[in-house]
Amino acid sequence: MSSESPARSASSSSAHTGHKAPARRWRKAGWVTLVILLALVAVQFVRLGAAGLFVQLGQNENNRWTSAARAPRVVEVRLAEKYFLDSLDYASDNPWVYESLAALDLTRMRASTIPRDALAYTRGAHARFRQALRQRPTSPFLWANLALTKLYLDEIDDELLTALRHADELGPHEPTVQQTALFVGLAAWQELGSDRRQALRQSVERGALRNSQKMFEIVKSYGRLDLVCAIKKYEALAGPDCRKAAAAARSGEGIRQGIGQ
Numbered sequence: 001m002s003s004e005s006p007a008r009s010a011s012s013s014s015a016h017t018g019h020k021a022p023a024r025r026w027r028k029a030g031w032v033t034l035v036i037l038l039a040l041v042a043v044q045f046v047r048l049g050a051a052g053l054f055v056q057l058g059q060n061e062n063n064r065w066t067s068a069a070r071a072p073r074v075v076e077v078r079l080a081e082k083y084f085l086d087s088l089d090y091a092s093d094n095p096w097v098y099e100s101l102a103a104l105d106l107t108r109m110r111a112s113t114i115p116r117d118a119l120a121y122t123r124g125a126h127a128r129f130r131q132a133l134r135q136r137p138t139s140p141f142l143w144a145n146l147a148l149t150k151l152y153l154d155e156i157d158d159e160l161l162t163a164l165r166h167a168d169e170l171g172p173h174e175p176t177v178q179q180t181a182l183f184v185g186l187a188a189w190q191e192l193g194s195d196r197r198q199a200l201r202q203s204v205e206r207g208a209l210r211n212s213q214k215m216f217e218i219v220k221s222y223g224r225l226d227l228v229c230a231i232k233k234y235e236a237l238a239g240p241d242c243r244k245a246a247a248a249a250r251s252g253e254g255i256r257q258g259i260g261q
Contacts, residue, residue, distance in 0.1 A: 057083040059100070071111060077104055095135035099142060102128035102149075109152065122152045140171025144180040156188045161196065164188075168199050175211040178203050182215060186222040201227060208233035 061080035072080075081104050084097050091097075105125035112118040126149040133142050147163035150156070164181055171177035185192060185200040192200070204227050207215035216237045219227050228234040229242035 072107060077107060080104060093135060095132040095139075095142075098128045098132040098135075099145075102126075102132065102145065106145075106149070106152075119153075122149055125149050126153065138170055140167045140169075140174055140177045143167040143170065144177045144184075147184045148180055151184045151187055156191045160184070160188060161191070164196065165199075168203060172203070173206060173210075175207070175214070178207045178211055179214050179218060182207070182218050186218065186224060189224075204228060205231055205233075212237055 061076060061083065081101065084101050084104075087094065087097050102125040105121045105128065109118045109121035109125065112121060126146065129142055129146045129149060133139070133146065136142060143163045144167040147160050147167060150160035150163065164185060167177050167181050181203060182200065185196070185203075189197070204215055204219065208231060212234060216228060216234060219225065220238075220241065225238060225242055225245050228238045229245070
């Protein structure tokens with residue numbers, strides 16, 4: 001009996017050691033995996049931080065000429081563009097960067113004196129607004145600007161009309177969206193259906209609350225005073241022009257009927 005005991009003890013010890021070895025290997029593999037995951041997360045944070053830094057630098061350049069209320073110089077636009085493109089090297093799907101690059105394209109388009117270049121810039125802006133919308137499909141600002149680029153491209157089609165509809169539905173009380181949609185909508189008025197025309201009239205009425213001056217200026221530039229003359233909140237702004245338009249209409253009607261000749 002006593003001679004068998006050491007053998008059984010050795011066998012038991014060997015089995016116990018054999019069970020421990022796989023457990024130690026699994027723990028080691030777990031720690032290695034955790035370290036790798038933490039390293040990947042750290043790298044991602046560094047990349048996002050670098051991307052954010054370049055975005056901020058690009059935005060600072062943009063703010064520099066915007067706050068000064070002047071047209072940017074070519075070198076300033078190029079520098080802002082470089083920062084935004086550098087940001088995409090670290091975060092390639094940032095929709096705000098594509099939106100910013102599209103805005104720079106429109107800035108170049110407006111400054112260009114060469115039609116071919118202006119068209120290329122506008123097409124670039126259109127593509128970048130669409131790219132941004134893939135990530136932010138609920139942004140009314142992107143939809144409004146997409147509609148604007150379609151107008152600049154003289155493409156009054158379903159994409160433009162859809163963009164106007166989304167802009168109005170997603171940002172009905174946003175002044176910038178109201179202004180852009182009104183500008184585009186009046187330019188494309190003949191192609192709008194009755195529902196979209198009615199939506200535009202409602203936008204003009206909503207715009208009287210926070211945005212009356214700009215909305216009135218756009219309406220007046222298109223000679224569409226009829227959209228504001230019946231709205232009381234525009235009376236202080238539009239009253240003189242509306243009265244002149246009414247007097248001219250009465251005079252014209254009188255002439256047509258032979259009155260005053």
